[in-house]
Amino acid sequence: MKWKDVITDPDEIKVFMALDGPKYTWRTVSAIARQTGLTEDCVLQILKKHNMELTRLSETPSASGTPLVGLRERVG
Numbered sequence: 150m151k152w153k154d155v156i157t158d159p160d161e162i163k164v165f166m167a168l169d170g171p172k173y174t175w176r177t178v179s180a181i182a183r184q185t186g187l188t189e190d191c192v193l194q195i196l197k198k199h200n201m202e203l204t205r206l207s208e209t210p211s212a213s214g215t216p217l218v219g220l221r222e223r224v225g
Contacts, residue, residue, distance in 0.1 A: 151222055152203050160187055164195045168204065168220045175207050175217040175224065 152165045163185040168176055178196070182189045196204050196218055205224055207217035 150203065152220065155203065160185075160191065161195050163187060164192055165203070165220070168218065169223075175211075175219045177211050177215045177217060179215065181218075
């Protein structure tokens, strides 16, 4: 399932565009929040809503120890 076929909410679109950028495969919640201008709590709610359907948490955290998230269509 591709996120562009499902996501219509403007804030959710911002989050998924941040995840779908060509520069990164995995993103931290704080990086997504900075890029989108949304709060980390808002980003987390959106990611939780779509976890395992459109997004997936990495089994390995970032170098700083924070969770990483990626698009299922890119990371499997």
